[in-house]
Amino acid sequence: MFFEVDVERRVGDAMVACRFSAPDGLTMLFGPSGAGKTSTLNMIAGLLTPERGRIVVNGRTLFDSASGVNLPPERRGAGYVFQEPRLFPHLRVRANLLYGARGAGEELDRLTDVLGIGHLLARWPRTLSGGEARRVAIARALLSLPGFLLLDEPLSSLDRPRREEIMTVIERVRDDLRLPILMVTHDHGEAERLATRIVEI
Amino acid sequence: MLSAEEWGIVTLSLKVSGVAILCSLPLAFALAWLLARRDFPGKVVLDGIIHLPLVLPPVVTGWMLLLAFAPQGPLGALLIDLFGGTVLFRWTGAAISAAVMALPLMVRAMRISIAAVDTRLESAARTLGAGPWRVFRTITLPLSLPGLIAGAVLGFARALGEFGATITFVSNIPGETQTLPLAIYSKLQVPGSDAAILRLAGISVLLALAALIASEMLTRRAGRGLHVL
Numbered sequence: 001m002f003f004e005v006d007v008e009r010r011v012g013d014a015m016v017a018c019r020f021s022a023p024d025g026l027t028m029l030f031g032p033s034g035a036g037k038t039s040t041l042n043m044i045a046g047l048l049t050p051e052r053g054r055i056v057v058n059g060r061t062l063f064d065s066a067s068g069v070n071l072p073p074e075r076r077g078a079g080y081v082f083q084e085p086r087l088f089p090h091l092r093v094r095a096n097l098l099y100g101a102r103g104a105g106e107e108l109d110r111l112t113d114v115l116g117i118g119h120l121l122a123r124w125p126r127t128l129s130g131g132e133a134r135r136v137a138i139a140r141a142l143l144s145l146p147g148f149l150l151l152d153e154p155l156s157s158l159d160r161p162r163r164e165e166i167m168t169v170i171e172r173v174r175d176d177l178r179l180p181i182l183m184v185t186h187d188h189g190e191a192e193r194l195a196t197r198i199v200e201i
Numbered sequence: 202m203l204s205a206e207e208w209g210i211v212t213l214s215l216k217v218s219g220v221a222i223l224c225s226l227p228l229a230f231a232l233a234w235l236l237a238r239r240d241f242p243g244k245v246v247l248d249g250i251i252h253l254p255l256v257l258p259p260v261v262t263g264w265m266l267l268l269a270f271a272p273q274g275p276l277g278a279l280l281i282d283l284f285g286g287t288v289l290f291r292w293t294g295a296a297i298s299a300a301v302m303a304l305p306l307m308v309r310a311m312r313i314s315i316a317a318v319d320t321r322l323e324s325a326a327r328t329l330g331a332g333p334w335r336v337f338r339t340i341t342l343p344l345s346l347p348g349l350i351a352g353a354v355l356g357f358a359r360a361l362g363e364f365g366a367t368i369t370f371v372s373n374i375p376g377e378t379q380t381l382p383l384a385i386y387s388k389l390q391v392p393g394s395d396a397a398i399l400r401l402a403g404i405s406v407l408l409a410l411a412a413l414i415a416s417e418m419l420t421r422r423a424g425r426g427l428h429v430l
Contacts, residue, residue: 141329144330
């Protein structure tokens with residue numbers, strides 16, 4: 001199994017407990033708002049520390065409360081696309097894309113092509129539309145050459161044509177780049193269309 | 202126009218304040234970061250100690266500096282051991298008292314701007330492979346730059362006006378520790394110096410105003426391209 005996750009943590013007043021294992025491909029974490037989907041992604045990315053549990057991705061232990069393993073976020077190899085784009089406001093789009101970039105420059109050209117953001121490189125993030133910012137955020141995460149992708153409601157707050165656009169992008173990442181994806185949604189249609197496997201929380 | 206003596210007073214003031222702010226800037230920013238971003242036991246006490254010079258009578262702050270930096274005092278003895286010298290009655294001592302008095306204002310301005318940096322941007326940077334130090338350098342520092350600059354300029358203006366702690370700590374020695382406010386005070390004791398006082402007071406106003414305007418302009422420039430997640 002590519003993802004083996006078993007975590008528990010109190011978040012506010014609620015107890016978030018999540019346990020699943022999933023193969024590569026696109027795994028959908030599906031459930032109502034407030035069920036702890038985002039918290040689970042944060043724990044896998046290393047931004048939130050579980051009280052108890054174990055996270056293994058592709059055979060690599062990222063967290064294990066029993067043996068005291070807890071890799072910092074920068075060493076987990078997660079490409080995280082947050083619910084908000086979280087572009088760095090003081091950097092132009094190009095610098096945002098290159099922030100975590102590893103590897104050669106062709107990668108940038110190829111990805112900006114695939115995502116159709118080549119014409120935005122010199123812009124400031126605040127001048128981008130919602131769909132543009134989302135695509136830049138996805139490209140930025142991909143350019144860090146992650147071992148897997150975490151997508152938190154990547155289609156929320158977009159109009160229908162933009163949703164279609166981003167969904168196509170996600171399908172290409174899944175099928176062409178063959179990058180394992182863990183995606184959070186509360187929308188049944190999205191889950192049905194994109195997922196190779198659905199985990200209900 | 203200014204006499205040579207008055208020019209000397211102005212340049213000494215600028216030197217004392219400039220050195221005071223440049224040297225205390227890293228400490229002020231580190232303290233501001235600590236107070237904005239970390240919880241630790243004794244945080245309230247540290248906060249209180251930093252702010253003490255703001256509420257204490259300046260003469261008390263000056264007296265405490267005098268105790269600390271006297272040759273038998275803890276810091277004074279250390280300086281003699283390390284450098285074989287003292288800051289008492291020297292312009293360096295004036296810079297120390299200016300820095301201590303300016304520190305709370307600097308820390309306040311910087312703390313607010315650090316707290317305003319969205320930690321979600323910092324965690325995004327972490328997931329992109331940046332370690333804590335790189336995140337600080339490339340995200341936290343540039344995004345809090347307006348506050349850093351505003352704090353430094355505010356501190357500089359405060360240091361220019363520093364009087365009570367300085368005169369208590371390093372006395373009022375022309376050419377060494379006699380900054381603008383101390384010089385004005387001295388001239389007030391001498392009948393018939395109204396013209397000189399007017400010039401020095403005018404320069405104080407001009408310098409303070411220039412500092413505030415510079416701070417405003419720099420803040421705006423640093424703020425370009427910011428806002429909106």
